[in-house]
Every structure is written in C-alpha cells, then in structure tokens.
Amino acid sequence: MPGIWIYSEDSAIARQLLTAGLDLKKTMNQPIVVLTLSAEDSQALISAGADKVCIVKGTNPWPESYANAVAELLDKEAVNVLLVGGTMRGKDFAAKVAASLKAGLVTDALSVAYAGDAIETTRLVYGGVAVRTEAVALPALVTIPPRTFAEAADQGAGPGEVVSVEVANDDERVSVTNVCPIVRQGADIAAADRVVCVGRGLNKKEDLALVEALAAAVGAEIGCTRGISEDYHWLPNERYIGISGQKVKPELYIGMGISGQVQHVVGVRDSKIIVAIDTNEKAPFFEAADYGIVGDLYEVVPLLTKAMQK
Ligand SMILES: Cc1cc2nc3c(=O)[nH]c(=O)nc-3n(C[C@H](O)[C@H](O)[C@H](O)COP(=O)(O)OP(=O)(O)OC[C@H]3O[C@@H](n4cnc5c(N)ncnc54)[C@H](O)[C@@H]3O)c2cc1C
Structure with a gap:
C-alpha cells in the first residue's frame, strides 16, 4: 500500500510520528501505515489514527536486523514516505533502509511537509544557529527526534486494519554475545x-x-x-x-x-x-x-x- 509509513521501535515515539503523519495525510491524501515489532501496540495505534498496522515478525529480536526485510516490503508496496523515530537505533535502521532502497534520507527533521513530488523538511544546522529547509524526492525517509511532536491523541476505535508479515531477518554475520543495560542515576x-x-x-x-x-x-x-x-x-x-x-x-x-x-x-x-x-x-x-x-x-x-x- 503506497502512503505514509511510520516506524519506531518505541511505541510512544511511533504515536508522536503519527501526529506528523496525520498532518502529512491532509495534503498527501494517502493512508498511514505503522510498522511495529510488537502486536501489543496495534489497537492503540489504530485508535490514534493509523489506517493500518503492520506487525513485522522475524526470528532475530534486534530492531536494526529488520532493515533489509523492511526495505523489501517498502519497495514492494511502493511506499512514498517512511518516518522513523530518531533514536540511535532508529537512525541506524533508517540509514540501512535508505541505502537498500537508494532513497534520500534526512535525519533529525523538526518538520515535514508535502511539496508535490518531494517531502520538505527543516532541521537545525551550524550548532543550532540556522534552520535548513530541504526537499527529498519520493520515496523519502525522514528521522524525527523523540518528543518533536506530541503523541497523537486517542480518537477511539477506528476502522483500521491489523496485519502480520513474516520476514527473514537472520544475519549470521552478527551475533549478540552480551547485553549490558546502561545504569541510569535518577530519572530520564x-x-x-x-x-x-x-x-x-x-x-x-x-x-x-x-x-x-x-x-x-x-x-x-x-x-x-x-x-x-x-x-x-x-x-x-x-x-x-x-x-x-x-x-x-x-x-x-x-x-x-x-x-x-x-x-x-x-x-x-x-x-x-x-x-x-x-x-x-x-x-x-x-x-x-x-x-x-x-x-x-x-x-x-x-x-x-x-x-x-x-
Ligand atoms: C562541538 C561542541 C559541542 C558542544 N556541545 C555542548 C552541549 O551539548 N552542551 C553544553 O552545555 N555545552 C556544549 N558545548 C560547550 C559550549 O560551547 C559551552 O562551552 C558550554 O555550554 C558552556 O558551559 P557553561 O555555560 O556552564 O560555562 P561558561 O560558558 O563558562 O559560563 C559560566 C557562567 O556562569 C556565570 N557565573 C559565574 N559565577 C556565577 C555565580 N556565582 N552566580 C551566577 N552565575 C555565575 C558566568 O557569568 C558565566 O555566564 C559544546 C561545544 C562544542 C565545541
């Protein structure tokens, strides 16, 4: 399904991206599809305005391992825009997907707008003293930092559809041997x-x-x-x-x-x-x-x- 696709490994950020996506939908007049790795969030995402939620299921649990499989899916569906939550993982993922699709990618965008055959974005440059406006041809990938937009409000149950897609995301060249969570002192x-x-x-x-x-x-x-x-x-x-x-x-x-x-x-x-x-x-x-x-x-x-x- 062409349209405005959204992905974040964090469901709160996915809901923030939905706010940007719902704005784009007004001018692009295309459906919003949210890619998620967790079936748990799907109804909440539909209630917040997604037309479709696509649960991507693979065998490797690491979000970044889904990049190639997601790129193939986006290519097959002729997707126009992918908004990605700009976490470290999200940026890594977006870069891999963009390289695979040979598509343009803007990171750390503070706004996104539809401009005919391109997506227009703004982001800070020169350490924050200037704002640069860029146009990325479709299909366009854009990462948006967490908390740039407020989470899309719950609009009640919508007519949205939930589908599951099985993908192959095993990469034998990479294996995780140890995980050390960062110990935070105090709250975030x-x-x-x-x-x-x-x-x-x-x-x-x-x-x-x-x-x-x-x-x-x-x-x-x-x-x-x-x-x-x-x-x-x-x-x-x-x-x-x-x-x-x-x-x-x-x-x-x-x-x-x-x-x-x-x-x-x-x-x-x-x-x-x-x-x-x-x-x-x-x-x-x-x-x-x-x-x-x-x-x-x-x-x-x-x-x-x-x-x-x-
Ligand atoms: C590539 C790059 C990235 C950087 N990234 C960051 C970043 O992410 N975050 C960051 O913070 N900095 C960053 N910096 C550093 C930044 O440029 C500044 O040097 C830094 O923010 C200054 O910190 P400061 O205001 O604590 O110190 P100072 O600039 O030294 O200011 C101290 C202030 O305290 C005041 N003061 C002194 N005594 C008192 C008192 N008793 N009561 C009240 N006021 C008093 C002085 O008047 C002065 O205004 C970066 C620099 C570079 C080059």
Missing part, C-alpha cells in the same frame, strides 16, 4: 516536566547541594552543561543538556551559572518557561530566557528554594 531528564540546570558558575562539587535543594523544592530533575559532566565529572554524562547531550522539553527550566552558548541553548529552547540566573547581565542566556535574574547563584538560589518551599 529528557522526559522531565521540570529541570534545574547548573553550569560552570558553580565553584565546587559540594555546592551541588544548593542545586539539589532547589530541585527538590520545585520537584525537578537536575541537568548541567557539558563542562560540569565531561570536564569536571560532577554529574553523570546523561545529565548534560545540549546539541551533543540530552534535549529537554520541560514546562519549567531553571538554569544557573550558565552563559547560554548556542550548543547548550539548542537543547533547552523548547522548554515552555526558561529562567536564567547569572552574575553577568550580558550573558547570552538572558536572550533565550523568559525570566532573567542577574545575581550570584549562591545568593539567589537559597532565596528561591526558600520561596518555593512555602
């Missing part, structure tokens, strides 16, 4: 509703207690700039935010002792409310902030914490 900041973030304005590791107290008072997760984790090793790497770290999209972000270099701001600019605290009134972060407090974090943060505890 990328999904946090509130984030308190600290930069190199902090003098020493022990002073993180100030940040922890504010985070506890507002119910926030703690993030940091790259130097705090990669250079000073005061917080784990999964806590740093920015172009090469995590992207956050909380309701409230409070940054302290952070100058606001573009590589950091790119990771926080989608926050609903940004509060910046810095001694330097000319710090670039104030331009990105909704509220700015010019002051010493060692004075301001305890006052803020006290006020939030009331």
Whole structure:
C-alpha cells in the first residue's frame, strides 16, 4: 500500500510520528501505515489514527536486523514516505533502509511537509544557529527526534486494519554475545516536566547541594552543561543538556551559572518557561530566557528554594 509509513521501535515515539503523519495525510491524501515489532501496540495505534498496522515478525529480536526485510516490503508496496523515530537505533535502521532502497534520507527533521513530488523538511544546522529547509524526492525517509511532536491523541476505535508479515531477518554475520543495560542515576531528564540546570558558575562539587535543594523544592530533575559532566565529572554524562547531550522539553527550566552558548541553548529552547540566573547581565542566556535574574547563584538560589518551599 503506497502512503505514509511510520516506524519506531518505541511505541510512544511511533504515536508522536503519527501526529506528523496525520498532518502529512491532509495534503498527501494517502493512508498511514505503522510498522511495529510488537502486536501489543496495534489497537492503540489504530485508535490514534493509523489506517493500518503492520506487525513485522522475524526470528532475530534486534530492531536494526529488520532493515533489509523492511526495505523489501517498502519497495514492494511502493511506499512514498517512511518516518522513523530518531533514536540511535532508529537512525541506524533508517540509514540501512535508505541505502537498500537508494532513497534520500534526512535525519533529525523538526518538520515535514508535502511539496508535490518531494517531502520538505527543516532541521537545525551550524550548532543550532540556522534552520535548513530541504526537499527529498519520493520515496523519502525522514528521522524525527523523540518528543518533536506530541503523541497523537486517542480518537477511539477506528476502522483500521491489523496485519502480520513474516520476514527473514537472520544475519549470521552478527551475533549478540552480551547485553549490558546502561545504569541510569535518577530519572530520564529528557522526559522531565521540570529541570534545574547548573553550569560552570558553580565553584565546587559540594555546592551541588544548593542545586539539589532547589530541585527538590520545585520537584525537578537536575541537568548541567557539558563542562560540569565531561570536564569536571560532577554529574553523570546523561545529565548534560545540549546539541551533543540530552534535549529537554520541560514546562519549567531553571538554569544557573550558565552563559547560554548556542550548543547548550539548542537543547533547552523548547522548554515552555526558561529562567536564567547569572552574575553577568550580558550573558547570552538572558536572550533565550523568559525570566532573567542577574545575581550570584549562591545568593539567589537559597532565596528561591526558600520561596518555593512555602
Ligand atoms: C562541538 C561542541 C559541542 C558542544 N556541545 C555542548 C552541549 O551539548 N552542551 C553544553 O552545555 N555545552 C556544549 N558545548 C560547550 C559550549 O560551547 C559551552 O562551552 C558550554 O555550554 C558552556 O558551559 P557553561 O555555560 O556552564 O560555562 P561558561 O560558558 O563558562 O559560563 C559560566 C557562567 O556562569 C556565570 N557565573 C559565574 N559565577 C556565577 C555565580 N556565582 N552566580 C551566577 N552565575 C555565575 C558566568 O557569568 C558565566 O555566564 C559544546 C561545544 C562544542 C565545541
């Protein structure tokens, strides 16, 4: 079936892609097919607007091992667009499918639109200081970062169809001998509703207690700039935010002792409310902030914490 196809190994991300897909459907006037590896999600995907859910079944459990089989399926069905969830696995998968189909691929797209015989996408370039618009000829593959779109809402049971497709996805050249899950310290900041973030304005590791107290008072997760984790090793790497770290999209972000270099701001600019605290009134972060407090974090943060505890 030609149309707008969607794939993510993560069903929450697949529902986010459905939001983009439903928008494309308005102009392309083509059905939406969601590829999934898990039968469990199919009804939820239909309820959220998919016209068809295709459960792909193979013997190898690793999502990336499905790339060749999915490419064959897309070719056979003459698919126009494949939107892929831009996780590390998703990007790996999308690159393999695009190479197999000799199709164009845009990664990290922030928007997708139908433009006649192409899909027009936008994405950030030059470390986030510019937005580039690109047109990819059909069939087009596009990866979209997690949380770029909100999850498609449940519209109640639709008339959608669920099918299963058996595929051969064994690759004897690759075998998994061991799996070591990453041990996370604390919650996933990328999904946090509130984030308190600290930069190199902090003098020493022990002073993180100030940040922890504010985070506890507002119910926030703690993030940091790259130097705090990669250079000073005061917080784990999964806590740093920015172009090469995590992207956050909380309701409230409070940054302290952070100058606001573009590589950091790119990771926080989608926050609903940004509060910046810095001694330097000319710090670039104030331009990105909704509220700015010019002051010493060692004075301001305890006052803020006290006020939030009331
Ligand atoms: C390719 C590349 C990728 C990068 N990726 C990332 C990334 O993903 N994330 C990231 O964060 N960085 C990244 N960086 C680094 C980035 O360019 C900046 O160097 C970094 O974000 C600066 O961190 P900072 O704001 O904590 O430190 P600084 O720029 O040193 O700023 C410290 C701020 O603290 C203020 N200050 C000092 N004392 C106090 C006080 N007592 N109270 C209040 N304010 C005070 C100062 O006025 C200053 O504004 C990247 C760089 C490159 C080249």
